[in-house]
Amino acid sequence: MAKKDQETPLMKQHREIKSRYPDAVLLFRVGDFYETFASDAVIAARVLGITLTKRANGSASSIELAGFPHFSLETYLHKLVKAGYRVAVCDQLEDPKLAKGIVKRGVTELVTPGLATGDKLLENKSNNFLAALYLTDGISGVAFLDISTGELFCAEGDEAYMDKLLQSFQPSEIILAKGRQKYFREHIDNKTYTFALDDWIFQDTYAYDGLLQHFKTQSLKGFGIEDMRAAIIAGGAALHYLRDTEHSNLQHISSIQKIIPGDYLMMDRFTIRNLELLGNGEEHSMSLLKAMDHTQTPMGARLLKRWMMLPLFDLYKINQRLDLVTYLIREQDFADQINRDIRQVGDLERLISRVPLKKASPREILQLGKGLQHMQAIRERALQSENTVLRQLAEQVAPCTELQERIFRTIDEAAPAVAAKGGMIRDGVHEVLDDLRKISRSGKEYLLAIQQQEMQKTGISSLKVAFNNVFGYYLEVTHVHKDKVPADWIRKQTLTNAERYITPELKEYEEKILGAEDKILALELELYQQLLQSIDPMINAIQLNASIAAQLDCLLCFAHNAVTYNYHRPEICEEPVLEIKDARHPVIEQRLPPGEQYVANDIFLDNESQQIIILTGPNMSGKSALLRQTAIVTLMAHMGSYVPASAARIGLTDKIFTRVGASDNLSGGESTFMVEMNETASIINNISARSLILLDEIGRGTSTYDGISIAWSIVEYLQERKERPKTLFATHYHELNELENRLQRVKNYHITHRETGNQVIFLRKLAPGGSRHSFGIQVAKMAGMPAALTQRAEEVLAQLEEKHQGGSPALEQVKKMKPAQHFQLNIFDGLSEDLRSIQHILTQTDINTLTPVEALMKLNELKNIVKAYE
Numbered sequence: 034m035a036k037k038d039q040e041t042p043l044m045k046q047h048r049e050i051k052s053r054y055p056d057a058v059l060l061f062r063v064g065d066f067y068e069t070f071a072s073d074a075v076i077a078a079r080v081l082g083i084t085l086t087k088r089a090n091g092s093a094s095s096i097e098l099a100g101f102p103h104f105s106l107e108t109y110l111h112k113l114v115k116a117g118y119r120v121a122v123c124d125q126l127e128d129p130k131l132a133k134g135i136v137k138r139g140v141t142e143l144v145t146p147g148l149a150t151g152d153k154l155l156e157n158k159s160n161n162f163l164a165a166l167y168l169t170d171g172i173s174g175v176a177f178l179d180i181s182t183g184e185l186f187c188a189e190g191d192e193a194y195m196d197k198l199l200q201s202f203q204p205s206e207i208i209l210a211k212g213r214q215k216y217f218r219e220h221i222d223n224k225t226y227t228f229a230l231d232d233w234i235f236q237d238t239y240a241y242d243g244l245l246q247h248f249k250t251q252s253l254k255g256f257g258i259e260d261m262r263a264a265i266i267a268g269g270a271a272l273h274y275l276r277d278t279e280h281s282n283l284q285h286i287s288s289i290q291k292i293i294p295g296d297y298l299m300m301d302r303f304t305i306r307n308l309e310l311l312g313n314g315e316e317h318s319m320s321l322l323k324a325m326d327h328t329q330t331p332m333g334a335r336l337l338k339r340w341m342m343l344p345l346f347d348l349y350k351i352n353q354r355l356d357l358v359t360y361l362i363r364e365q366d367f368a369d370q371i372n373r374d375i376r377q378v379g380d381l382e383r384l385i386s387r388v389p390l391k392k393a394s395p396r397e398i399l400q401l402g403k404g405l406q407h408m409q410a411i412r413e414r415a416l417q418s419e420n421t422v423l424r425q426l427a428e429q430v431a432p433c434t435e436l437q438e439r440i441f442r443t444i445d446e447a448a449p450a451v452a453a454k455g456g457m458i459r460d461g462v463h464e465v466l467d468d469l470r471k472i473s474r475s476g477k478e479y480l481l482a483i484q485q486q487e488m489q490k491t492g493i494s495s496l497k498v499a500f501n502n503v504f505g506y507y508l509e510v511t512h513v514h515k516d517k518v519p520a521d522w523i524r525k526q527t528l529t530n531a532e533r534y535i536t537p538e539l540k541e542y543e544e545k546i547l548g549a550e551d552k553i554l555a556l557e558l559e560l561y562q563q564l565l566q567s568i569d570p571m572i573n574a575i576q577l578n579a580s581i582a583a584q585l586d587c588l589l590c591f592a593h594n595a596v597t598y599n600y601h602r603p604e605i606c607e608e609p610v611l612e613i614k615d616a617r618h619p620v621i622e623q624r625l626p627p628g629e630q631y632v633a634n635d636i637f638l639d640n641e642s643q644q645i646i647i648l649t650g651p652n653m654s655g656k657s658a659l660l661r662q663t664a665i666v667t668l669m670a671h672m673g674s675y676v677p678a679s680a681a682r683i684g685l686t687d688k689i690f691t692r693v694g695a696s697d698n699l700s701g702g703e704s705t706f707m708v709e710m711n712e713t714a715s716i717i718n719n720i721s722a723r724s725l726i727l728l729d730e731i732g733r734g735t736s737t738y739d740g741i742s743i744a745w746s747i748v749e750y751l752q753e754r755k756e757r758p759k760t761l762f763a764t765h766y767h768e769l770n771e772l773e774n775r776l777q778r779v780k781n782y783h784i785t786h787r788e789t790g791n792q793v794i795f796l797r798k799l800a801p802g803g804s805r806h807s808f809g810i811q812v813a814k815m816a817g818m819p820a821a822l823t824q825r826a827e828e829v830l831a832q833l834e835e836k837h838q839g840g841s842p843a844l845e846q847v848k849k850m851k852p853a854q855h856f857q858l859n860i861f862d863g864l865s866e867d868l869r870s871i872q873h874i875l876t877q878t879d880i881n882t883l884t885p886v887e888a889l890m891k892l893n894e895l896k897n898i899v900k901a902y903e
């Protein structure tokens with residue numbers, strides 16, 4: 034590294050700026066390039082695949098360097114942020130042509146995973162949340178902020194509640210105090226990108242003042258969070274982070290929405306994962322969200338996800354949504370018309386957020402105008418409807434007609450994608466601009482016109498208009514004609530055979546024409562900025578429009594799903610009951626091969642006669658599917674959606690918990706029995722009479738007897754407690770069926786099958802009573818296990834079952850097990866189906882009746898089968 038006094042001024046400037054952003058990769062604008070230096074260059078070269086070079090740094094030593102053209106910024110920024118880097122964009126703050134000495138530079142934006150606004154960094158259908166977490170041993174606080182939409186949520190509660198919300202909002206970045214980062218990563222989440230801030234930032238007075246300053250209010254009472262200290266600290270930290278990362282124009286973050294635990298049906302992270310609500314993020318993975326999402330706008334898609342993660346716990350609000358869905362199903366034509374407009378609205382929410390951030394392009398502003406036009410059409414149509422709620426929604430739509438007009442009047446229909454090069458302002462908007470354009474377009478003709486005019490006036494046939502850099506436009510006259518030159522012409526130059534003059538008219542014109550293009554651009558940009566500024570006061574109204582469009586989009590999507598997939602309206606009630614007729618699993622159903630039909634099942638649970646169902650049945654029969662569909666129908670009902678069932682009466686539910694026996698969670702690296710027990714403990718400690726619990730093979734992660742004992746006592750515990758949560762318990766421990774005889778509210782059910790020969794056919798119908806077998810060995814056969822192995826398994830099973838009748842302990846049974854009699858491999862075991870057919874052909878052939886030709890043909894047939902394996 035060069036010594037400071039040997040540095041070039043540019044490198045000195047770079048070092049000073051970089052010292053303020055030590056954690057970020059600094060993209061340093063030099064002319065038409067963004068350059069990176071030293072360790073930043075090494076990172077940039079590796080992540081972006083650009084060339085790393087070395088350059089002398091004003092001294093004998095050299096420094097690494099890697100750069101890319103400025104117009105590739107969005108692409109490269111995206112790659113760096115996706116790779117988990119924070120990126121500081123350092124721009125030239127003055128026109129290099131006008132700069133005295135070194136050009137002034139400064140960081141204009143610090144982009145981090147949670148603070149992305151560029152199109153390339155954002156996914157249409159997902160919010161990009163930054164979470165600020167104030168983690169304490171008591172009441173913690175969290176704020177979720179999406180800078181690309183302007184939404185800000187906050188909440189407070191215990192650590193488990195924070196965890197639930199983090200799982201629901203899935204932030205791209207979590208900021209928290211330095212002192213808590215280690216704990217957070219070790220105990221809560223070690224996957225999401227985190228960034229630690231100084232501990233002092235998480236202080237109540239600092240946070241409170243920061244929020245007041247931002248919202249320009251006297252208190253936070255209007256947002257209902259005045260007394261939520263932890264939530265305020267989190268919100269304040271989020272805003273501090275925005276200031277720290279050079280985000281200053283944030284008028285679009287105009288309110289805080291608080292999340293109150295009792296307002297929503299809660300699910301924890303295991304439940305969200307087990308029910309496969311959001312999928313695993315891979316493109317082709319299936320999820321409930323994908324199965325349900327037929328929204329028309331990105332705003333609708335984002336809201337649908339939120340409705341799924343925060344289903345309502347409020348009879349009135351749920352019914353309000355259901356009423357609207359019912360109305361939209363009934364009034365098909367009306368729904369179609371609204372749908373057509375919604376489709377054209379575009380992503381109003383993200384569009385409007387780009388205005389204060391100064392990132393809105395002319396085309397986006399044009400789309401904003403069109404979006405508002407369609408909102409106006411929706412408003413007018415919905416105001417005619419006889420549905421009161423719809424009319425109330427429509428009344429809140431602000432058509433912003435004046436703004437629409439201004440946009441269409443100002444922005445050219447064929448506006449460019451970026452403002453920087455101009456060409457977006459229409460003719461007729463500004464007189465000076467029109468003049469300049471006229472001059473620029475007709476410059477040459479105008480000069481010719483002057484030439485003609487002066488020729489005629491003076492009678493000088495050799496006169497011509499020309500231009501040079503020294504004195505601009507001039508009139509040139511050969512010496513022979515110089516007597517005819519009028520007195521008011523000013524002579525500027527004498528050449529060997531000609532004289533050059535200027536006139537006041539020519540100079541006046543010259544002033545106009547010279548730099549007309551520059552002036553046009555500057556004026557266009559000024560007019561564009563004025564237009565953007567005039568949108569600022571409308572931001573809140575437009576955000577409200579966006580929110581109404583998103584709600585309508587979701588409700589229309591529910592109506593569409595109900596009609597397309599034959600869903601029905603659930604009845605939500607206060608009584609703690611769950612009664613579903615012909616329930617189906619919406620995701621499995623959509624993925625069934627053509628011609629196959631999903632077998633629907635009824636389910637009934639309450640907290641009197643049938644609080645707990647012990648569900649047994651063969652492997653692969655559909656136990657897990659039945660459990661999940663029960664939860665999903667309940668969840669969909671609480672979202673305000675119709676459900677995949679012919680009828681449903683669903684008691685208002687506060688929590689859905691699902692737990693799957695340990696080995697199902699392998700993907701998370703959490704296959705230990707400890708995790709299974711941890712998760713189960715968190716259920717047992719958090720339930721109420723309104724909760725729905727699904728336990729899928731709990732206890733299987735340990736030895737059989739330990740597992741049965743734990744499962745047994747869990748059922749006893751759930752039935753005996755004062756609050757009686759509705760519970761479905763799927764298990765292969767048939768011993769648990771005994772509980773029905775001992776406990777009043779426990780009932781046995783099984784999923785039916787039929788045995789033909791040694792085959793099992795799944796009927797998938799739920800029926801009362803337990804089942805005795807799991808048919809695991811049949812499933813192993815279906816999966817292609819060698820016959821000798823499954824035969825031996827059948828022997829072992831028979832012996833165990835025989836001994837078990839006598840009641841001897843497991844270890845004793847195993848010790849007394851007869852050794853395998855015939856564990857030699859049959860030559861056809863483990864071979865493919867095709868080779869098995871050789872066996873079949875040989876055993877079916879009667880050699881005594883075979884003619885020599887037939888024998889040869891058989892031989893050929895066998896040879897062909899074997900040939901395929903050579």
Ligand SMILES: Nc1ncnc2c1ncn2[C@@H]1O[C@H](COP(=O)(O)OP(=O)(O)OP(=O)(O)O)[C@@H](O)[C@H]1O
Pocket residue numbers: 621630631632633650651652653654655656657658659797
């Ligand atoms: N009611 C149904 N109608 C049609 N197909 C179904 C139904 N239920 C389940 N299936 C299909 O059967 C497969 C197995 O179901 P599921 O995983 O629920 O079985 P399981 O009894 O839980 O098995 P295991 O005990 O081995 O975990 C599912 O992936 C699904 O494709």
